[in-house]
Amino acid sequence: MIVEILTTGTELLLGQITNTNAPYLARELNRLGFDVLYQSTIGDNRERMAQVLSLALSRADIVITSGGLGPTQGDITKEVCAQIFKRNLYLHEPSQNKIKCFFAQRHAQMPQSNLRQAMIPEGALILENERGTAPGIIMEENEKVIINLPGPPHELEHMFKHAVVPYLQDKYGSQGVILSRVLHTYGIGESALEEKIADLIAAQHNPTIALLARPGEVIIRITAKGDTEASAEKLIDQLQQVIVPRISQYIFAFDDTPMEVAVGQELLHRNLSLSLAESCTGGLITSRLTDIPGSSAYLCGSIVCYSNKVKEEHLGVPQDILINQGAVSEETAIAMATGIRRKLNTSLGVGITGIAGPGGATAEKPVGLVYMAIDGPAGFQCHKYQFLGQRTEIKFRASQAALDMIRRYVRDLTLQEEI
Amino acid sequence: MIVEILTTGTELLLGQITNTNAPYLARELNRLGFDVLYQSTIGDNRERMAQVLSLALSRADIVITSGGLGPTQGDITKEVCAQIFKRNLYLHEPSQNKIKCFFAQRHAQMPQSNLRQAMIPEGALILENERGTAPGIIMEENEKVIINLPGPPHELEHMFKHAVVPYLQDKYGSQGVILSRVLHTYGIGESALEEKIADLIAAQHNPTIALLARPGEVIIRITAKGDTEASAEKLIDQLQQVIVPRISQYIFAFDDTPMEVAVGQELLHRNLSLSLAESCTGGLITSRLTDIPGSSAYLCGSIVCYSNKVKEEHLGVPQDILINQGAVSEETAIAMATGIRRKLNTSLGVGITGIAGPGGATAEKPVGLVYMAIDGPAGFQCHKYQFLGQRTEIKFRASQAALDMIRRYVRDLTLQEEI
Numbered sequence: 094m095i096v097e098i099l100t101t102g103t104e105l106l107l108g109q110i111t112n113t114n115a116p117y118l119a120r121e122l123n124r125l126g127f128d129v130l131y132q133s134t135i136g137d138n139r140e141r142m143a144q145v146l147s148l149a150l151s152r153a154d155i156v157i158t159s160g161g162l163g164p165t166q167g168d169i170t171k172e173v174c175a176q177i178f179k180r181n182l183y184l185h186e187p188s189q190n191k192i193k194c195f196f197a198q199r200h201a202q203m204p205q206s207n208l209r210q211a212m213i214p215e216g217a218l219i220l221e222n223e224r225g226t227a228p229g230i231i232m233e234e235n236e237k238v239i240i241n242l243p244g245p246p247h248e249l250e251h252m253f254k255h256a257v258v259p260y261l262q263d264k265y266g267s268q269g270v271i272l273s274r275v276l277h278t279y280g281i282g283e284s285a286l287e288e289k290i291a292d293l294i295a296a297q298h299n300p301t302i303a304l305l306a307r308p309g310e311v312i313i314r315i316t317a318k319g320d321t322e323a324s325a326e327k328l329i330d331q332l333q334q335v336i337v338p339r340i341s342q343y344i345f346a347f348d349d350t351p352m353e354v355a356v357g358q359e360l361l362h363r364n365l366s367l368s369l370a371e372s373c374t375g376g377l378i379t380s381r382l383t384d385i386p387g388s389s390a391y392l393c394g395s396i397v398c399y400s401n402k403v404k405e406e407h408l409g410v411p412q413d414i415l416i417n418q419g420a421v422s423e424e425t426a427i428a429m430a431t432g433i434r435r436k437l438n439t440s441l442g443v444g445i446t447g448i449a450g451p452g453g454a455t456a457e458k459p460v461g462l463v464y465m466a467i468d469g470p471a472g473f474q475c476h477k478y479q480f481l482g483q484r485t486e487i488k489f490r491a492s493q494a495a496l497d498m499i500r501r502y503v504r505d506l507t508l509q510e511e512i
Numbered sequence: 513m514i515v516e517i518l519t520t521g522t523e524l525l526l527g528q529i530t531n532t533n534a535p536y537l538a539r540e541l542n543r544l545g546f547d548v549l550y551q552s553t554i555g556d557n558r559e560r561m562a563q564v565l566s567l568a569l570s571r572a573d574i575v576i577t578s579g580g581l582g583p584t585q586g587d588i589t590k591e592v593c594a595q596i597f598k599r600n601l602y603l604h605e606p607s608q609n610k611i612k613c614f615f616a617q618r619h620a621q622m623p624q625s626n627l628r629q630a631m632i633p634e635g636a637l638i639l640e641n642e643r644g645t646a647p648g649i650i651m652e653e654n655e656k657v658i659i660n661l662p663g664p665p666h667e668l669e670h671m672f673k674h675a676v677v678p679y680l681q682d683k684y685g686s687q688g689v690i691l692s693r694v695l696h697t698y699g700i701g702e703s704a705l706e707e708k709i710a711d712l713i714a715a716q717h718n719p720t721i722a723l724l725a726r727p728g729e730v731i732i733r734i735t736a737k738g739d740t741e742a743s744a745e746k747l748i749d750q751l752q753q754v755i756v757p758r759i760s761q762y763i764f765a766f767d768d769t770p771m772e773v774a775v776g777q778e779l780l781h782r783n784l785s786l787s788l789a790e791s792c793t794g795g796l797i798t799s800r801l802t803d804i805p806g807s808s809a810y811l812c813g814s815i816v817c818y819s820n821k822v823k824e825e826h827l828g829v830p831q832d833i834l835i836n837q838g839a840v841s842e843e844t845a846i847a848m849a850t851g852i853r854r855k856l857n858t859s860l861g862v863g864i865t866g867i868a869g870p871g872g873a874t875a876e877k878p879v880g881l882v883y884m885a886i887d888g889p890a891g892f893q894c895h896k897y898q899f900l901g902q903r904t905e906i907k908f909r910a911s912q913a914a915l916d917m918i919r920r921y922v923r924d925l926t927l928q929e930e931i
Contacts (some may be wrong), residue, residue: 108538119527286624375802376795383794
């Protein structure tokens with residue numbers, strides 16, 4: 094079955110609020126096995142809404158609208174939909190009573206305009222709104238269905254889950270299941286990654302494969318359709334088993350796992366403690382690591398050394414390195430890593446120094462140049478990067494590279510022990 | 513002129529990523545006086561994209577697409593648009609060279625597929641992409657215009673601002689001007705703020721007033737329509753002069769100025785240096801401050817003290833405070849603030865300690881309890897907060913409160929001197 098999502102409201106059309114209803118409905122419908130092929134957004138205008146609605150009914154089995162069920166003159170969705178199916182509106186007593194109760198419970202006078210919300214198209218199913226005053230509406234006509242949901246996300250999501258999903262499953266039965274799994278990679282570009290699995294992409298049918306470059310990573314999304322959750326899982330597993338061996342060194346996590354979680358798991362698993370000396374990343378790496386509950390188990394602390402004085406006095410970077418090689422140099426990064434490791438007495442120490450820009454660059458040291466070092470039981474390493482982008486992008490990319498450096502260092506420790 | 517926005521990409525259609533391009537374009541186009549009447553989202557499917565594009569061209573003067581300019585097989589937007597206008601694609605040498613340079617700068621081999629991005633429809637205008645490899649495209653045909661922009665928001669926004677806006681203004685002239693100004697407030701709730709300006713909201717016409725609660729702030733948006741930028745500005749100025757005196761102590765910034773910029777400006781203006789000792793915020797405050805270019809002028813450094821040992825050994829928090837009052841206490845926050853100030857020898861020192869959760873809470877010290885202290889030339893202060901939300905929300909709210917604490921401390925220093 095094909096569903097079209099129609100979000101209404103002038104504030105959406107003007108971009109004044111972010112549309113979270115369309116992606117929510119799309120995700121949930123896909124998960125239930127319904128196909129969403131189009132999403133549209135229109136303002137509170139009768140003529141244009143009728144036009145978009147007619148078009149949607151011509152190419153979809155089910156049209157779900159959000160918004161425009163409120164009490165004001167601008168709330169027209171229900172009326173326009175009723176007109177399309179040539180239904181009159183009537184005052185629905187139970188809905189009217191419910192709205193009156195809603196205001197009475199809040200010791201408030203019900204504005205007369207709120208009664209508009211109790212006007213229901215003839216022959217419609219009514220979906221109770223447990224989180225607000227506007228009931229939802231379902232109208233069926235010649236194998237086509239219109240579902241009107243309220244605009245506020247917490248009302249819409251609750252109503253979708255508790256009223257629309259049972260309705261859809263009852264009417265259409267199971268549509269099978271669509272599942273996705275995400276492979277997160279770092280250290281390889283989108284097109285280079287595509288080349289490594291080009292044959293699989295060319296042959297894709299079910300599951301499908303999608304590549305997507307995101308800040309600090311490239312993801313591969315495997316999406317499978319099956320009669321049951323288990324059969325979809327199995328299809329994904331089979332394809333994953335072919336993909337992973339080709340690119341295993343680049344994969345740092347699966348599904349909703351960000352890099353900081355992947356690193357934390359490695360550290361926890363290996364019982365390693367960590368400290369960082371951050372210059373150009375300004376505390377971002379430590380902040381990302383401490384976003385994760387329980388991170389105090391492996392993260393002892395960090396020093397953000399935003400001046401040479403702090404680097405010298407509190408991390409022990411030798412003055413002659415700062416003078417001769419400079420604060421942005423391999424030698425400084427290594428001295429920062431070994432310095433913080435010694436100072437906080439941790440298994441691993443990390444040092445990051447670079448030029449986040451826009452100022453501070455020289456001919457030899459451009460904006461985006463970053464050195465990062467790690468010191469630990471297997472000795473120290475230093476890596477040089479040249480990132481592009483704005484200041485905050487460079488900070489983020491450097492933080493991602495540093496986290497991946499930690500992850501690889503820890504993984505190599507494990508590999509060495511296994512040998 | 514009527515503009516239609518067409519966002520493409522299966523990941524948008526499936527709801528896997530949030531569509532920020534459509535609201536960005538809608539806001540900016542409205543500001544320029546163009547009318548946006550429809551927004552649509554479709555997947556990477558040639559037939560459906562062609563159908564939606566034809567419809568859009570039939571009801572709008574200008575169609576702006578986002579996404580689908582990448583190097584992969586799924587990137588079809590440019591080709592579909594070229595077909596609609598019956599144009600062939602040719603290899604555009606300068607774009608090819610630019611893409612080659614992009615990879616050369618990164619010392620990377622250009623995958624052959626990236627050359628797809630240098631294929632340009634005949635007769636098209638080419639918009640240089642200063643933040644990525646995919647150039648933008650403008651095609652004109654019989655008074656209709658198609659503009660293809662890349663999908664990544666930072667590429668799209670930069671290209672829109674620097675290439676599309678000049679194009680539109682050159683081709684269509686001024687469409688009248690809609691301007692907005694945002695007043696950022698901290699320390700007052702949305703409804704309390706609304707009460708203070710209820711009479712102005714009731715009487716609004718042009719300019720209009722909108723209140724919006726956002727994480728860590730409540731904003732007031734004043735929007736005015738005028739024939740010229742100057743006339744719209746003047747309308748906003750007049751209303752602002754009425755609003756500001758009523759709520760001046762809560763306003764920390766105007767327009768796109770985040771709290772970390774407002775704080776940085778105060779510090780720079782007063783020639784004060786800052787250091788922080790962060791526990792529950794895990795480096796987030798320092799990272800936010802270092803997002804701002806030139807922040808090394810006032811931020812010397814920070815210590816993220818994620819263990820009692822670091823608090824004691826490197827910040828000098830007395831052991832008996834950690835034992836008797838605990839790491840999350842007024843006494844510890846103050847000792848952290850005075851300790852880091854002394855250690856890094858800065859004008860101001862800040863200490864933040866709390867329970868970010870979900871673990872670590874006790875009956876007396878619930879999740880979200882945060883103490884923050886500041887020490888400086890006017891002595892020390894300590895504030896106690898109880899934040900609600902998830903771990904990262906608590907971290908963010910605590911960082912916002914701490915930045916506002918610094919801002920107020922510095923402002924009070926100035927006020928004291930003026931007296």
